Amino acid sequence: MLDALLSRLADKRDLVIDLQRELTAIPALGPDNGGPGEREKADRLKTLLADMGFPEPREINAPDPRVPCGHRPNLAVVIPGADTARTFWVISHLDIVPPGDRALWRGDPYTLEVDGDLLYGRGVEDNQQAVVSSILLGKALLETGTTPPVNYGMLFVADEETGSKYGLDYVAAHHDGLFTKDDLFLVPDFGLPSSEMVEVAEKSMLWYKVSVKGRQCHASTPEDGINSLSAAALFILKIPKLHERFPAKNPLFQPANSTFEPTKKEANVDNINTIPGRDVFYVDCRVLPEYDLDDVTAAIRAYGREVEAACGVTIDYEVVQQEQAAPATPEDAPIVRKVMDGIRAVYAGAKPRPMGIGGGTVAAYLRRRGHPAVVWATLEHNAHQPNERTSIAKTIGDAQVMAHVLAGA
Structure with missing residues (x-):
């Protein structure tokens, strides 16, 4: 299973570019940032997933009268595994921040620019790299006809940039059985270019x-x-x-x-x-x-x-x-060990280690409810900056780390 997935993922450069181009073109700004929310981006994502053969998403819509549609969309997509009682979740967010001073950008922040291995545009790293990596793994499962050991779940949430009241916080409180105590949770929304930071705690x-x-x-x-x-x-x-x-x-x-x-x-x-x-x-x-x-x-x-x-x-x-800080994820929790094993296998020479950070992440909403979660990705570390960029190779590499976690679940 794993070798087939890794081989299929290695050839996904064009899909990375295509997905990033589609997502970057839709500025999913929340109302606190002067935008209409994530509905248009969520609808386009649903269409893209349907065209690739993914199961129909489950929508968990958080009411918000400030946006035209009246809610903030959260999408859960699950590919069934051999053990349907457990799920490996990869959680990413749809919303972005405004581009700031456009004079500082090399081009239109909402038009994807490809420069070798790098992609430029608002949202490409924060958090579309995670969105795309999770889709790459799901697409590889579908293309190879692989039934994973446990369910593979992709959760695309709203409102991460302005507090998550309408995003993962809402989903965690209203999921109606979406999560179980034995699930594994990965949030690819923070990390270093070296891939070595595995975040397990927050101030x-x-x-x-x-x-x-x-x-x-x-x-x-x-x-x-x-x-x-x-x-x-x-x-x-x-x-x-x-x-x-x-x-x-x-x-x-x-x-x-x-x-x-x-x-x-x-x-x-x-x-x-x-x-x-x-x-x-x-x-x-x-x-x-x-x-x-x-x-x-x-x-x-x-x-x-x-x-x-x-x-x-x-x-x-x-x-x-x-x-107030959520309880830390134990450093010996299964999700921590599996992610670090995957990093070592994919990124040669990397020495991953559990770490804490000063900023809050959406993982806190899981940890407060007793779900050990890891925040990790291999990022250029330029979120919210002009000329935001992401690496195609690292987008694929992160998907391969996710494949290692899923195969060992």
Whole structure:
């Protein structure tokens, strides 16, 4: 079985290009990014899969009145295996992010450009490489007439780029028996060009908005006002002290410590000769799982009280996003071992290892429900950038790793 699949997959360059061209042409932007959602892309994908002979997808549509069709589509496609009680799932997402400044692109971000082994276009890596790799394996199963040891499942989800409320989070809560406790889960949505990062854990994530309110006045009479910018600057300089409050390190992660970074700053006044009465900044916190995010917000607010007392301002807070880390996938879980074995077999010289990351992935929604999941892919690592690109050879190589996992399931 495995040799036949690997041989068939090795000859799929043209299919990789064709699928990427079709998918790139449909900008599946969610409403938070100013788009109509994933419906058009999901419909085109359904047609492509039907033309290749795949089983009819099961749709799990999450209601969303902000998009024209009223829902966000999630598609589950299952090729039956010898053991129909278990499924190896490959989970990818349909939505993309906007292209940003188009002047920085080498061409139209929604028109695929082929340059040797590389494909350029918005979404080609994030997450169409995973979409295509999973389809390649399914197509190879159909072409060779292979019945895998367990079911082979492809799950194409919505809304990964803006929180997954209408994507895997919704599917995991409303799947009605789609998943079982013995299933294997692979999410090819993060990785390194070396293929060696096998993500099994994530830090907790907190995005915190801080609004500093003073009193606006003319800059020539500062005694008539309260300078919110000066107070905000003082507050920002206190944020690094969080490293002393939460000092733990975990070698599974890189960096091994929690991180606390002031990032976005909203505009205040338009002219130079006005002392601002309101300043807003944001803090991005990636916190080791052993710490409670409520303790982090309490520490930030304590610094804020110091600033209020020192500067005479008032400070308000808002949680933009808060995700306490899900339980880690055990490093000796079957899916971890099988993925690492597949990587070693396909990518010569690779030394895969379990790792943790600072960003959240959709795997958290599986791990919170007791499903060990691995996040892995062999990526150029340029998601969200201008001239996003992906490797044809690595798209095929990842499909071959998936074939190894399936054959050994």
